[in-house]
Amino acid sequence: SQTIHQWPATLVQPVGSPLSLECTVEGTSNPNLYWYRQAAGRGLQLLFYSVGIGQISSEVPQNLSASRPQDRQFILSSKKLLLSDSGFYLCAWSVRGAIAFFGQGTRLTVV
Amino acid sequence: AQKVTQAQTEISVVEKEDVTLDCVYETRDTTYYLFWYKQPPSGELVFLIRRNSFDEQNEISGRYSWNFQKSTSSFNFTITASQVVDSAVYFCALSRGNTGKLIFGQGTTLQVKP
Numbered sequence: 001s002q003t004i005h006q007w008p009a010t011l012v013q014p015v016g017s018p019l020s021l022e023c024t025v026e027g028t029s030n031p032n033l034y035w036y037r038q039a040a041g042r043g044l045q046l047l048f049y050s051v052g053i054g055q056i057s058s059e060v061p062q063n064l065s066a067s068r069p070q071d072r073q074f075i076l077s078s079k080k081l082l083l084s085d086s087g088f089y090l091c092a093w094s095v096r097g098a099i100a101f102f103g104q105g106t107r108l109t110v111v
Numbered sequence: 112a113q114k115v116t117q118a119q120t121e122i123s124v125v126e127k128e129d130v131t132l133d134c135v136y137e138t139r140d141t142t143y144y145l146f147w148y149k150q151p152p153s154g155e156l157v158f159l160i161r162r163n164s165f166d167e168q169n170e171i172s173g174r175y176s177w178n179f180q181k182s183t184s185s186f187n188f189t190i191t192a193s194q195v196v197d198s199a200v201y202f203c204a205l206s207r208g209n210t211g212k213l214i215f216g217q218g219t220t221l222q223v224k225p
Contacts, residue, residue, distance in 0.1 A: 032211045044156075044202065044215040059212070088154060097211035099146075102156035 002027035006091045006103030013110055019064075019078040021106050023091030026072065031093040033074040034100060035066055038088040050074060086110045113138045115205050117216035124193050125224050132188045132219045134203030140164075144206040145179065145186045146213065151199045162186065193223045 006023045013019060025031050035048040048066035049057045056066050063082050067075045074091055091103040114137040124130045136145065147159040160170065162179050170177045174191045190197055200220050204213040 034211070034213075036213075041217070043217050044204075044213075046212055046214075049210075049212055090154075090156060092156075094211035097206070097209040099158055099161050100211050100213060101158060102148075105154040107154070 002093075002101070004091060004093055004101060004103040006106060008106060009104065010107045011109070013081050013108065015083055015110055016080045019076070019081050019085070019108070021076040021089055021091075021108075023074045023076075023103055024072055025074075025093045028072070028093070028095060030071060031095055032097055033068060034092040034094075035074065035076050036090045036092060036102075038090065038105075040087070044090070048074075048076070081110045083110050113140075113205055113207060113214050115203050115214055115216035117201075117203055117219050119219045120217070121220045121222070123222045123224065126195060127192050128223075129189060129191050130193050130221065130223075132190075132201050132203075132221065134186045134188065134216060136184050136186065136203070136205045138184075138205060138207070140207055142208050144209065146202075146204040146206065147177065147186075147188050148202045148204065149199045150202060150218070156202070159188075190221075193221075195223050195225055197221060198223045 003026045033050045036044045037047050038044045046059045050068045053068050064078050086109050088105050088107050090105045092100040094100040116135045143164045145162045149157045167179050176189045178187045200218045202218045203216045
């Protein structure tokens with residue numbers, strides 16, 4: 001069966017520090033991968049979307065970047081965090097754009 | 112532009128009551144998908160249902176049922192005989208075509224009291 005792993009679960013980082021969040025999927029090949037952010041107030045917004053290794057689409061302009069070095073690995077990064085980067089980050093996967101399944105999320109607090 | 116509106120921010124019911132969560136969407140696409148997800152306090156989004164734009168049949172799964180009406184651009188979710196374990200934030204979402212890219216509503220927090 002397919003599983004998605006996301007870590008760390010919580011993170012507190014100072015302003016200006018770098019960020020690296022990892023997401024890996026098991027049990028499937030060539031998934032579509034997604035990063036979403038849920039800011040205070042609950043709304044979820046799609047940040048990045050990838051259909052294959054090295055193929056990243058950014059959905060909104062921001063201080064973050066994403067990379068897909070392997071088929072089932074998706075990384076969210078920042079060189080210098082801002083206070084506004086705080087939020088709950090969720091990784092998701094789907095096969096050929098069907099149902100998206102989500103990881104358990106990373107709660108990031110920038111202080 | 113695509114948009115999903117969940118007008119109910121919070122709903123509080125007593126256990127065993129029925130409750131309906133509203134979802135209204137906007138899209139110009141003829142092919143699209145609608146979803147409901149549940150977010151318990153742990154934070155993970157749990158998939159509940161997917162509906163494509165060509166299938167307006169209502170669906171029932173245990174205590175859950177969904178009413179999809181294209182004429183009113185609505186995809187409402189009803190929980191029958193609610194239970195405390197149903198307490199969560201529920202999100203309605205819209206996908207353009209079959210891209211898997213989701214546009215979410217703001218969510219409805221459901222509190223079921225014993």
